[in-house]
Amino acid sequence: MPAQKLDGKALAATMRGEIATQVQARAAAGKRAPGLAAVLVGEDPASQQYVKNKHKACQDVGFATAAHRLPATTSQAELLALVAQLNADPAVHGILVQLPLPKQIDGEAVIRAVAPAKDVDCFHPENVGLLAAGHPRFYPCTPHGVIQLLTRNGVSLAGKSVVVVGRSNIVGKPLALMLMQKPTAANPAAADATVTVAHTRTSDLAAVCRGADVLVAAAGVPEFLTADMVRPGAVVIDVGTNNVNGRWCGDVHPGVWDVAGWVSPVPGGVGPMTITMLLHNTLAAAQQIDG
Numbered sequence: 001m002p003a004q005k006l007d008g009k010a011l012a013a014t015m016r017g018e019i020a021t022q023v024q025a026r027a028a029a030g031k032r033a034p035g036l037a038a039v040l041v042g043e044d045p046a047s048q049q050y051v052k053n054k055h056k057a058c059q060d061v062g063f064a065t066a067a068h069r070l071p072a073t074t075s076q077a078e079l080l081a082l083v084a085q086l087n088a089d090p091a092v093h094g095i096l097v098q099l100p101l102p103k104q105i106d107g108e109a110v111i112r113a114v115a116p117a118k119d120v121d122c123f124h125p126e127n128v129g130l131l132a133a134g135h136p137r138f139y140p141c142t143p144h145g146v147i148q149l150l151t152r153n154g155v156s157l158a159g160k161s162v163v164v165v166g167r168s169n170i171v172g173k174p175l176a177l178m179l180m181q182k183p184t185a186a187n188p189a190a191a192d193a194t195v196t197v198a199h200t201r202t203s204d205l206a207a208v209c210r211g212a213d214v215l216v217a218a219a220g221v222p223e224f225l226t227a228d229m230v231r232p233g234a235v236v237i238d239v240g241t242n243n244v245n246g247r248w249c250g251d252v253h254p255g256v257w258d259v260a261g262w263v264s265p266v267p268g269g270v271g272p273m274t275i276t277m278l279l280h281n282t283l284a285a286a287q288q289i290d291g
């Protein structure tokens, strides 16, 4: 029997409805709408699409939203000046600078320039440190989306063997932290799992992956995770968003659906959850800043 689908599109729609309800309640209490500023530098087609999708998602839940589109030739000083202006704007609760940035710009310097209280991507070193210490101000969007996609579909993680293939700052590293930590009132998304982080230099990657109850493919390599790497009945999360000849393609080979118990699709799995958790963080930032 083929695997069941972990439907991120459906869960995202449910969670966005919950966020819209909270925005309406804030408006009824006389509070201003959560505000998100999205900054895009250059014309990368995928980044343009992501920012467009984020902008529309914000409008749909009743946020105030502005997309700042800058030319590919923008200097680091010009970008830092815009970030400083957004940091000082009380109507802006969340700031995201879409990655990757053009090569003349030092991405780390830009990430450090975003006010930590408005860092809804959770990329600033202060917020990464708080997450690592188990006292998160925000959760990073894609890792939080993965955990919500699992737990809200009834997949329990406590005590499970989870293998994360990928060690990026955006996905692999923070996801491993969240999965391994003990849940507390201050850290409710922590999962109490037993976590292995694997990567391109891991010896016998297939054997490591076959040890997983839950397997997360986040290596950014189209369809690298094949059926022989998956234990029958395992849960497989596909974080890949590779655009191959104009077609969205994940890190998971289609043959995995014949072996696994549950699989998240691409498109329609983790991607819509990433944007939903950005909305969640922007609402949280508004609550933290405005009350």
Ligand SMILES: Nc1nc2c(c(=O)[nH]1)N[C@@H](CN(C=O)c1ccc(C(=O)N[C@@H](CCC(=O)O)C(=O)O)cc1)CN2
Pocket: 049, 050, 053, 096, 097, 098, 099, 100, 121, 141, 142, 170, 241, 248, 266, 267, 268, 269, 270, 271, 272, 274, 275
């Ligand atoms: N500042 C950030 N930059 C980047 C991030 C991020 O979280 N913050 N992550 C990725 C790109 N990304 C979000 O920005 C992202 C990727 C894919 C999707 C998505 O919804 N994908 C769809 C398929 C595409 C479509 O149909 O339009 C899906 O999987 O269903 C959302 C966000 C790098 N940069």
